[in-house]
Amino acid sequence: MTAATTPLHKQYQEIKQRYKDAILLFRIGDFYETFEDDARLVSRELGIVLTSKPMGKDVRVPLAGVPHHSLERHLRRLIARGHRVAICEQLTDAPVKGEKGGNLIERDVVRIVTPGTVLEPGLLHNKVNNYLAAYVKQGRRAGIAYADITTGEFSATELDDQDAIPELQRIAPSEILLPRTSLEANSDALPGFTTPYREDAFEFENARQTLLQHFHARTLAPLGLKNWPVAASAAGALITYLRDTQMNVADQLTRLTSYRTENFMML
Numbered sequence: 001m002t003a004a005t006t007p008l009h010k011q012y013q014e015i016k017q018r019y020k021d022a023i024l025l026f027r028i029g030d031f032y033e034t035f036e037d038d039a040r041l042v043s044r045e046l047g048i049v050l051t052s053k054p055m056g057k058d059v060r061v062p063l064a065g066v067p068h069h070s071l072e073r074h075l076r077r078l079i080a081r082g083h084r085v086a087i088c089e090q091l092t093d094a095p096v097k098g099e100k101g102g103n104l105i106e107r108d109v110v111r112i113v114t115p116g117t118v119l120e121p122g123l124l125h126n127k128v129n130n131y132l133a134a135y136v137k138q139g140r141r142a143g144i145a146y147a148d149i150t151t152g153e154f155s156a157t158e159l160d161d162q163d164a165i166p167e168l169q170r171i172a173p174s175e176i177l178l179p180r181t182s183l184e185a186n187s188d189a190l191p192g193f194t195t196p197y198r199e200d201a202f203e204f205e206n207a208r209q210t211l212l213q214h215f216h217a218r219t220l221a222p223l224g225l226k227n228w229p230v231a232a233s234a235a236g237a238l239i240t241y242l243r244d245t246q247m248n249v250a251d252q253l254t255r256l257t258s259y260r261t262e263n264f265m266m267l
Helices: 007-018 036-046 068-080 161-171 204-215 229-245
Strands: 023-028 031-035 051-054 060-067 085-090 107-113 132-138 141-148 153-160 175-179 193-197
Touching (some): 007 023, 007 031, 007 107, 023 036, 023 107, 036 060, 036 068, 060 068, 068 085, 132 161, 153 161, 153 229, 204 229
Parallel strands (some): 023 085, 132 175, 175 193
Antiparallel strands (some): 023 031, 031 060, 051 060, 085 107, 132 141, 141 153
């Protein structure tokens, strides 16, 4: 970052630094703008013009933007291609004065849209669930949790690791969360898009505490996970991911159903 950069560009870069793995749609007035590498990517993926914008003395940066009223249409294309999109909104109507505000409109990311966390009706297929799943293995056991945040459906199971892939294929999630070090992150056998996620969210004790706090429970027994620690790890990681990327969406998951895979017949 150069000393000649504008306050707006500095604000953008500070926010982008926190969302390096997502396309940052930065609200400026009636447009969502992208800059630099995001602009090049969005221009290519959406087939829109790549221009540039002055951002300081002798500084011009690549720019590509879309009108706010057409956001849903453009999100559809980006999500369909597996991109994560961070939506950065204007949080104040007028510039915030003082050292902290820098006489800028306050902006921040309010939501990260991924294939498994779509809320917009126009982006969803009618009568088809849009599942976000979490998948973790421990020894010869595997845990799977999946949720549809538009309906509140939330389920989890624990099974032999050899049965995990067929179960994920039955669920057909749009997105699967995996520990970052998982060797299956690039497996062609996994349906949907895969998202490597932080290891600590899948650690049993962290996941257990997440579930107990979320459901206001004292033990995992009421959730059907008392003897299923790997399933609990998956379910807790899924909730943590939603809390990391969505505003209050995890609160829609008010009930967890545990199930055994033998209750389903593969056709």
